[in-house]
Amino acid sequence: MRRKRLSRSSSHLLEKIENLHSTPLYQLSDLLKDLVVGAQMQGDPAGEQKINTYVQNILDRLPHRLDDRFLFDAYLIQSTLNSWSQGEIRLSNMVIPTYSIDWGHEPPILIQSVRNSQKHRFDIIRIRSNEQEGNPDLIDYPWLFHELGHLLISKHGQTILDRFLPKFNTLISRLKIRSIADTGSAKIKADMITEEISARWIPSSINDPAWLRELVVDVIALWSLGPAYIEAFESEHTNVSDPFLIEQGHPPVELRTRALVETANKLGWKNETQKLKASIKLWRDDLPQLIRNRYISLSQIGLINAAINVTTDFCTTAKIPRLDTPQMERIIGLINDNIVPEESVEIIFGAFLVYEKDETIYENWEANIYQTLVNEIKP
Ligand SMILES: [Zn+2]
Numbered sequence: 473m474r475r476k477r478l479s480r481s482s483s484h485l486l487e488k489i490e491n492l493h494s495t496p497l498y499q500l501s502d503l504l505k506d507l508v509v510g511a512q513m514q515g516d517p518a519g520e521q522k523i524n525t526y527v528q529n530i531l532d533r534l535p536h537r538l539d540d541r542f543l544f545d546a547y548l549i550q551s552t553l554n555s556w557s558q559g560e561i562r563l564s565n566m567v568i569p570t571y572s573i574d575w576g577h578e579p580p581i582l583i584q585s586v587r588n589s590q591k592h593r594f595d596i597i598r599i600r601s602n603e604q605e606g607n608p609d610l611i612d613y614p615w616l617f618h619e620l621g622h623l624l625i626s627k628h629g630q631t632i633l634d635r636f637l638p639k640f641n642t643l644i645s646r647l648k649i650r651s652i653a654d655t656g657s658a659k660i661k662a663d664m665i666t667e668e669i670s671a672r673w674i675p676s677s678i679n680d681p682a683w684l685r686e687l688v689v690d691v692i693a694l695w696s697l698g699p700a701y702i703e704a705f706e707s708e709h710t711n712v713s714d715p716f717l718i719e720q721g722h723p724p725v726e727l728r729t730r731a732l733v734e735t736a737n738k739l740g741w742k743n744e745t746q747k748l749k750a751s752i753k754l755w756r757d758d759l760p761q762l763i764r765n766r767y768i769s770l771s772q773i774g775l776i777n778a779a780i781n782v783t784t785d786f787c788t789t790a791k792i793p794r795l796d797t798p799q800m801e802r803i804i805g806l807i808n809d810n811i812v813p814e815e816s817v818e819i820i821f822g823a824f825l826v827y828e829k830d831e832t833i834y835e836n837w838e839a840n841i842y843q844t845l846v847n848e849i850k851p
Contacts, residue, residue: 545569551816559791610823614704621689639778681721691783700824
């Protein structure tokens with residue numbers, strides 16, 4: 473009796489897995505099917521139940537519907553990863569978009585194939601969308617590059633950390649030399665600050681949250697999308713309640729904003745950061761006295777510049793496409809000629825251009841681009 477019920481639950485599960493087969497998740501579908509069928513053939517109800525629960529948990533992490541929107545987002549993700557994989561690095565793994573109240577990235581789904589024991593990894597990116605329906609808001613999509621940036625450095629970011637550390641250590645030893653004459657409580661304070669800088673900035677591994685990691689990802693997104701990322705960052709952060717909030721994972725907004733302005737200067741987007749600079753100035757006037765010295769030490773420009781330099785060096789070596797002037801002019805040309813953009817950078821930067829030029833035509837433009845692309849992508 474019990475055996476029969478379990479089999480029925482397996483066949484229900486298999487039906488769900490089968491539905492994935494005609495989607496970009498066909499590879500996941502095959503792996504899960506092998507698992508469920510394999511467990512069923514073992515004739516061990518407890519083992520079968522265990523596998524079924526495991527598979528169900530994986531299915532629960534997928535988006536509710538694998539509809540047009542899902543296809544579109546999966547396409548944008550793939551397009552980005554392809555463009556990043558033209559040079560030294562390879563980002564060929566499947567990345568699955570899911571929908572949530574905020575952007576984010578989740579721990580990957582890891583599955584070992586029952587056929588050849590090969591391990592497969594499926595990364596998950598959360599797209600900000602209250603409902604997984606309707607058109608995407610492409611103006612918000614520069615954050616997709618930020619989240620994919622996390623993925624990029626989780627796989628290839630060790631060189632960034634390796635290059636950052638010597639610069640970091642030099643800065644820290646300079647601080648130590650400066651406080652060498654300190655005694656008593658001044659000495660203790662100086663030691664505490666240098667310890668805190670290390671704790672906040674340096675991840676114990678490149679996958680752990682730390683200030684460096686977040687700044688690196690901002691640089692990658694700005695490198696890729698230029699003013700479109702500046703604009704997205706601005707609308708996200710300029711009204712933040714406490715720009716000096718010190719937490720472990722994310723650097724204070726004021727620090728991130730300064731890093732973005734510095735990066736923009738370096739990459740030739742100086743004129744696009746007026747609003748950000750105005751925000752920094754306003755915030756700085758209100759830097760709480762209580763944390764002033766500590767904050768200034770934690771967010772010093774030497775650390776920011778070191779983070780920016782190692783990241784732009786990484787992007788250059790890894791041949792991550794940069795939105796430079798020729799590239800930008802090419803996309804402006806596409807938009808002006810009413811050509812439907814195809815690559816993710818063209819789509820997201822194109823949306824930014826259209827919105828900047830005329831907000832009133834943006835909605836129609838976007839709906840048209842979305843529909844045209846979905847029709848092209850659909851199997
Ligand atoms: Zn982030």
